[in-house]
Amino acid sequence: MRIPRLPALLAAATIVLGSGAAWAHAETGKLNSTPAARNAALANGARTAEVKGQISEAANTLFSYNAAAPTKTDQAAKTLLTGQAVKQYDTMLAGIRRDGPSQKLVLTTTVTDAAVRTLQDDRARLLLFLDQRSASGTTGKTTDVGAVLAVDAVRRNAHWQISALDPLGGS
Amino acid sequence: MRWTARVLLALALVFLGWSGWSLYQAYRSPLGDLGKDRDTVLKVGSAQVAALNSMDWTRPDDGLKRWQDASTGPLRDQLQREAPADKQKIVQGRMAADATVDAAAVTSLDARSGTARLVAAVRITLTPSAGGAPTVQRKRYEAGLARTPAGWRLQSLTVIPVSAR
Numbered sequence: 001m002r003i004p005r006l007p008a009l010l011a012a013a014t015i016v017l018g019s020g021a022a023w024a025h026a027e028t029g030k031l032n033s034t035p036a037a038r039n040a041a042l043a044n045g046a047r048t049a050e051v052k053g054q055i056s057e058a059a060n061t062l063f064s065y066n067a068a069a070p071t072k073t074d075q076a077a078k079t080l081l082t083g084q085a086v087k088q089y090d091t092m093l094a095g096i097r098r099d100g101p102s103q104k105l106v107l108t109t110t111v112t113d114a115a116v117r118t119l120q121d122d123r124a125r126l127l128l129f130l131d132q133r134s135a136s137g138t139t140g141k142t143t144d145v146g147a148v149l150a151v152d153a154v155r156r157n158a159h160w161q162i163s164a165l166d167p168l169g170g171s
Numbered sequence: 172m173r174w175t176a177r178v179l180l181a182l183a184l185v186f187l188g189w190s191g192w193s194l195y196q197a198y199r200s201p202l203g204d205l206g207k208d209r210d211t212v213l214k215v216g217s218a219q220v221a222a223l224n225s226m227d228w229t230r231p232d233d234g235l236k237r238w239q240d241a242s243t244g245p246l247r248d249q250l251q252r253e254a255p256a257d258k259q260k261i262v263q264g265r266m267a268a269d270a271t272v273d274a275a276a277v278t279s280l281d282a283r284s285g286t287a288r289l290v291a292a293v294r295i296t297l298t299p300s301a302g303g304a305p306t307v308q309r310k311r312y313e314a315g316l317a318r319t320p321a322g323w324r325l326q327s328l329t330v331i332p333v334s335a336r
Contacts, residue, residue, distance in 0.1 A: 010176040017183035024190035031197035036206035042280055043205045113290050113313065113331065115276030127276040129290060129311050131334050146311060146333035148292040150274055168273050168292050 041116040041124070048116045051124045054160040055153050056111040059128055062089065062162075063109035067100040067137070082154065083163040092165065104137025122155035209277050212287045215323045216316050217272040220291045223328055224270030224310070228300065231261040243317055243324035265300040278313075285318030290331075 031037065042048055058080040065073050073093075081089055096107060113129040128149040135142040152164035219241035226234040235258060238250050250257075275291035291312045298305040315327035 007173060007176055010173075010180050014176070014180045014183045017180070017187045021183065021187035021190045024187070024194040028190065028194045028197045031194075034206075036210050039206055039210075042209050042277060110334075112334065113278070113311075115278040115290050117274075117276040127274050127290060127292070129292075129331055144333045146331070148274065148309075148311060 038120055039118045041119040044119060048119060051119065051126065051153055051155070051160050052114045052116055055124075055126055055151060055162065056114045056128065058160070058162055059111050059130065059149065059151070060109055063107065063130065063132065065093070065096055065100060065105065065107040067103070067105045070097070070100060080162060082156075082161045085152075085162045085165050088165040089162075092167065103139070106135045106137065108133045108135075124153045124155075124160070126151045126153060205280065205282060208282055208287075209280055212277050212280060212289060212316055212323055213275060216277075216287070216289045216314055216325065217275045217291060219325045220275070220289075220293060220312055220314055220328065221270045221272050223325065224268060224293055224295050226261055226266075226268045228261050228265050228267060231258045234261065241325055242328075243319050244326035246326050246328060247324075267298045267300070268295055269298070270295045287316045287323070289314050289316065 040047060058076075061076045062073065062080055077086070077089060096105060099105065100107075110131045111128050112131050115127045117125040117127055119125075128151055130147045130149060131144065132147055133142060133144050148168040150166040150168055151162055153160045154163045155161075222237045222241045225237075235250075235254050239247060242250055271294050273292045273294050275289055277287060277289045280287040291314065293310045293312060295308040295310065296305050297308060311331040313329050313331055314325050316323045317326045
């Protein structure tokens with residue numbers, strides 16, 4: 001029996017090339033799916049800067065409060081928070097909402113440092129360092145505290161919202 | 172029949188070319204490398220920040236050695252210079268300090284120059300040898316790292332103060 005040379009050669013070449021391609025394809029998948037490669041924090045500079053900026057601004061707004069205009073903070077909370085962060089935020093602000101009006105409280109928060117821990121598609125985890133100054137209009141007393149906040153964020157319609165808040169204690 | 176074989180061969184060739192190219196891209200991807208560096212900096216840097224906040228007063232030389240090992244450049248020079256004074260303070264303080272990094276993240280990374288910065292929230296448990304109750308101290312740090320032949324090391328460590336405005 002004589003097998004035609006050319007078709008046999010072509011068939012062999014097809015199998016070899018095809019397997020080589022399949023191997024390379026699988027290998028690429030492995031390289032691109034390591035935890036280090038999946039996390040785009042810093043690697044995607046533009047998106048890292050975007051989430052850092054938007055979430056820092058959100059925290060500045062959410063944790064600033066003026067007894068003279070308390071609804072301003074409440075309004076901001078509606079657009080900046082989502083999911084379990086809504087409830088967590090309410091718990092964190094309960095004391096200020098309760099005592100704010102009678103003590104004429106003004107709370108000013110400034111995010112001094114922000115860093116993105118993980119960034120994957122439309123989800124991010126950040127670490128925020130905040131300076132908080134509270135001033136009481138009735139006693140004239142001001143206090144400054146430093147705080148640390150771990151924040152989860154989700155991106156919807158080109159805007160980042162806070163989806164979880166985890167206070168890590170201050171200094 | 173021969174025609175089908177040729178098409179199959181051509182397809183296999185195209186598939187090989189495409190997957191070979193994407194594999195090459197994945198191998199030399201600066202993003203993957205940056206991710207790896209970032210994760211290393213976070214892990215190593217956090218451990219070094221903790222080391223520089225920990226001390227067992229009964230073994231000051233070991234502790235000071237760990238401080239040295241965790242640092243490079245200006246920070247290492249400073250620690251070396253102040254080691255005798257530090258040792259005296261440690262022994263007189265009779266206090267064990269045990270630091271844990273609660274959270275940390277890399278804020279910048281320059282792979283070419285081999286420098287990076289990270290922020291860390293640190294919890295330090297201070298236990299007096301006299302037997303009093305331990306106290307907990309919290310600190311916020313910004314650390315600068317440099318890549319050395321032996322790996323990433325801290326070259327600066329600064330407490331972030333609450334700004335008095």
